Amino acid sequence: MVVGQATGHPSFMEKLASYTTSVESRVQLDGRVVTSRAPGTTMEFGVALVEQLLGKEKADEVAGPLVRSKKFILENFAFFLGAMKCGLYGCFN
16 A cells, blocks of 8 residues: 545545545545545646645636635526536537
8 A cells, every 4th residue: 555645526535445544525635636626626637736836826817716705606596507508518408
């Protein structure tokens, strides 16, 4: 087993455990290695990479616009709901 901690897609966790200590965090930093859980964590993963490469101040600057306020979500809920019905194969009612 390799020393360290990593995370990955839930379907990969068992295999990952044979190489490292697997943890169920959304994003895991272990030294210079950054791992992410799944597609839903891509923004957090990206910010973690920016922090590793350019520092915390730049990561905070990048993260700011990525965080949407509750007010923004409520004001645009109808749009998001409609977008959720549309996918690779078109829109469904």
